[in-house]
Amino acid sequence: QKEVEQDPGPLSVPEGAIVSLNCTYSNSAFQYFMWYRQYSRKGPELLMYTYSSGNKEDGRFTAQVDKSSKYISLFIRDSQPSDSATYLCAMSAYHGNQFYFGTGTSLTVIP
Amino acid sequence: GAVVSQHPSRVICKSGTSVKIECRSLDFQATTMFWYRQFPKQSLMLMATSNEGSKATYEQGVEKDKFLINHASLTLSTLTVTSAHPEDSSFYICSATTSGARGQFFGPGTRLTVL
Numbered sequence: 432q433k434e435v436e437q438d439p440g441p442l443s444v445p446e447g448a449i450v451s452l453n454c455t456y457s458n459s460a461f462q463y464f465m466w467y468r469q470y471s472r473k474g475p476e477l478l479m480y481t482y483s484s485g486n487k488e489d490g491r492f493t494a495q496v497d498k499s500s501k502y503i504s505l506f507i508r509d510s511q512p513s514d515s516a517t518y519l520c521a522m523s524a525y526h527g528n529q530f531y532f533g534t535g536t537s538l539t540v541i542p
Numbered sequence: 543g544a545v546v547s548q549h550p551s552r553v554i555c556k557s558g559t560s561v562k563i564e565c566r567s568l569d570f571q572a573t574t575m576f577w578y579r580q581f582p583k584q585s586l587m588l589m590a591t592s593n594e595g596s597k598a599t600y601e602q603g604v605e606k607d608k609f610l611i612n613h614a615s616l617t618l619s620t621l622t623v624t625s626a627h628p629e630d631s632s633f634y635i636c637s638a639t640t641s642g643a644r645g646q647f648f649g650p651g652t653r654l655t656v657l
Contacts, residue, residue: 439583465645474548474635474648475586519585521645530576530646534585 432443432539435459437520437533443495447541454520454533457501461522464496466505469517469535478518510540546638548649551633555626555654556657563621563652571616572638576646577609592619602646626656 437454444450452466462483467475479494481487481503487494493506503522507514520533545568555561578586590606592598592613600606600634610622619638623630633653637646644646 463645467645467648472633472651472653474546474637474650477645477647480644529588529591532586537583 434531435520435522437535438536439534441537441539442460443541444510444540446510446512446540448510448540450510450514450538451538452505452507452518452520453538454503454522454530455501456503456522458522458524458531459498459501460524461501462498463523463525464494464503465521466492466494467519467521467528468514469519471516475519512540512542515539544643544647546572546636546647546649547571548636548652550592550652551650552653552655557627558625559656561623561626561654562575563623563636565597565619565621565649565653567617567638567640567647570638570640571641572619572639573616573640575613575619576637576639577611577619578635578637580635580651582633586635589621623654626654628656630654631656 435456466479466483472513484496484498491508495504517535517537519535521530523530547566549564559565577589589604590598590600594613594616598611613619635651637648
C-alpha cells in the first residue's frame with residue numbers, strides 16, 4: 432500500500448465551480464500536510480500548509496485535515512481557468528523531514 | 543521570500559556525457575535540500591536528501607555513483623548525472639527547506655534530454 436493515495440484524475444470543471452481534491456494516507460504519524468500546485472513544466476509551488484487536524488482558509492482555497500479518517504482535502508471556490516494545473520498533496524511526520532507526495536490530480540477549469 | 547533557483551532550465555546532451563545541475567536557495571539558508579525526478583504525468587520521485595556538509599542519503603534504487611550530489615554550502619546543492627543515457631532523460635527538481643520553514647520550496651526544474 433502506498434503511503435499516500437491520490438486520484439490522478441483528470442478532473443474537468445466549468446469556470447466558477449467548486450473543486451474538491453482529496454488524498455488519503457496510511458501513516459498515522461503524519462502531522463504536517465501540504466498542497467502544492469504544479470503548472471506544466473514548472474516546479475511545484477506551495478499553496479497550503481496545515482498542522483494536525485482542522486481547516487485552513489486562504490482566499491479561494493480551503494484545506495481540511497481529518498486525522499481520524501486519514502483524509503485531507505483541498506477545496507477551490509469560484510474556480511478560474513488559471514487554476515488549471517496538477518495539484519499534489521504532501522505530508523510528513525516531522526517538521527523538515529522527508530515528505531510523501533501523492534501522484535497529483537490534473538485539474539482543468541473550462542472557461 | 544523562499545526562492546529556489548535551478549540552472550540550467552534545460553539541457554540536451556549526448557549519451558555518455560556528464561551533466562551538472564545546480565540548485566540554489568536565493569534568500570534563505572537551506573539546511574536540507576531534496577532532489578526529485580519526475581516523468582511525464584507522474585508524481586515526484588524522491589532521489590536523495592542532502593544536508594549541508596554531509597553525505598547525501600539516497601532512496602532505494604537510486605545509484606549514488608551515477609547521481610552525485612554535493613551540498614557544499616547552505617545555499618547550493620548540485621546534482622551530477624554521470625555517464626548519462628537516454629533513460630536518464632527526465633525532469634529533475636530540487637527543493638529546499640530550513641528550520642522553521644513551512645513546507646519545502648521547489649526550484650523550477652531542469653529538463654534533461656539525453657540523445
